Amino acid sequence: MSKNNEQEESMSDPHAKDDAPVVEVRGLIKTFRLGFFRKRVEAVRGVDFAVQRGEIFGLLGPNGAGKTTTLKVLLGLIFPTAGEARIFGGRPGDRAVMARLGYLPENPYVYSYLRPLEFLDLCGRLNGMGTTERRKRSQEMVERVGLSHATGRPIGKFSKGMTQRIGLAQALLHDPELLILDEPMSGLDPIGRKQVRELLLDERARGKTLIFTSHILSDVERICDRVAVLREGRVTHRGALDELLGATDEHVEVVLSHVPEALSVALKAEHPKARSHGGTLQLELEQEAALGPLLARALEAGASVQSVVRRREDLETLFMRDEASRHEGSAEEESAA
Numbered sequence: 001m002s003k004n005n006e007q008e009e010s011m012s013d014p015h016a017k018d019d020a021p022v023v024e025v026r027g028l029i030k031t032f033r034l035g036f037f038r039k040r041v042e043a044v045r046g047v048d049f050a051v052q053r054g055e056i057f058g059l060l061g062p063n064g065a066g067k068t069t070t071l072k073v074l075l076g077l078i079f080p081t082a083g084e085a086r087i088f089g090g091r092p093g094d095r096a097v098m099a100r101l102g103y104l105p106e107n108p109y110v111y112s113y114l115r116p117l118e119f120l121d122l123c124g125r126l127n128g129m130g131t132t133e134r135r136k137r138s139q140e141m142v143e144r145v146g147l148s149h150a151t152g153r154p155i156g157k158f159s160k161g162m163t164q165r166i167g168l169a170q171a172l173l174h175d176p177e178l179l180i181l182d183e184p185m186s187g188l189d190p191i192g193r194k195q196v197r198e199l200l201l202d203e204r205a206r207g208k209t210l211i212f213t214s215h216i217l218s219d220v221e222r223i224c225d226r227v228a229v230l231r232e233g234r235v236t237h238r239g240a241l242d243e244l245l246g247a248t249d250e251h252v253e254v255v256l257s258h259v260p261e262a263l264s265v266a267l268k269a270e271h272p273k274a275r276s277h278g279g280t281l282q283l284e285l286e287q288e289a290a291l292g293p294l295l296a297r298a299l300e301a302g303a304s305v306q307s308v309v310r311r312r313e314d315l316e317t318l319f320m321r322d323e324a325s326r327h328e329g330s331a332e333e334e335s336a337a
């Protein structure tokens with residue numbers, strides 16, 4: 001085992017404080033120079049966030065927002081134009097830091113002629129894992145990502161979803177403390193997405209820290225503890241998902257069936273937004289207090305209750321609302337120019 005570099009500031013001792021963030025990004029700016037005319041591409045324009053141990057952190061935003069660029073800085077694959085990133089208190093790309101993390105690139109590069117176990121074995125060698133552990137973990141990971149049926153096939157013949165899975169197996173192979181996953185659900189069908197969601201939750205339950213990017217909001221809502229939303233290289237929202245969404249409207253949605261005609265007419269008069277389809281009547285209640293009386297009234301009249309669901313604005317709506325307000329010309333962020 002290598003010695004800790006104690007000459008660095010206190011942040012650099014990975015075990016110094018358990019509540020120290022696993023990942024810290026401060027004032028990150030990355031400008032690319034593109035083509036003959038060295039055209040500037042401001043991919044990241046001042047991003048800050050911190051990720052705590054044991055949480056699932058979502059870096060969200062539309063294509064081109066700067067998510068992948070931010071992750072590449074965290075991995076030490078590219079250097080920031082300004083600002084800094086720390087992982088386990090150390091520098092991105094440091095050997096000791098890299099040994100503690102697993103990475104799934106956006107477009108996992110795999111050796112097309114290798115079969116899954118051969119590929120994982122190679123990754124294990126590169127990670128410095130011993131033979132026994134390598135074999136055992138490779139087998140386990142193939143099963144874990146649902147590729148047991150494909151062990152005889154070269155990876156080059158894999159579908160996008162299967163390639164994504166072998167990429168995940170590779171990221172998990174050495175049981176890292178921190179997983180950095182770039183669009184882990186892209187290319188997967190709904191079942192695959194659910195499996196990946198469960199896998200991420202399992203890892204969190206095992207005390208791991210996870211950062212992943214996504215532009216598919218429904219994938220994220222259910223599993224992220226906290227998020228940062230990027231747009232055009234800047235953070236537009238940051239915090240616990242509950243807080244982001246909690247600040248917005250919440251209402252209770254009730255679906256009734258077998259509603260007698262008289263009650264149906266009365267309810268529609270009281271609730272202009274009520275909708276009936278296929279023999280059911282759907283109502284939205286602004287206040288939860290109205291729920292009890294409504295249900296009592298419905299049951300008394302002989303109707304059945306199909307569902308009662310608390311609904312609130314989702315990220316999708318939040319994004320769309322942002323987009324709309326941007327077009328109305330809010331000039332909040334001019335100071336940065």
Ligand SMILES: Nc1ncnc2c1ncn2[C@@H]1O[C@H](COP(=O)(O)OP(=O)(O)O)[C@@H](O)[C@H]1O
Nearest residue numbers: 032034041043062063064065066067068069070
């Ligand atoms: N190596 C690069 N050279 C030039 N421009 C780049 C490079 N990498 C990314 N970009 C640009 O930076 C912006 C952010 O890209 P990226 O970080 O990949 O976004 P995201 O992952 O959120 O879709 C895009 O406009 C992209 O074209």
Ligand SMILES: [Mg+2]
Nearest residue numbers: 067068069106
């Ligand atoms: Mg990307």
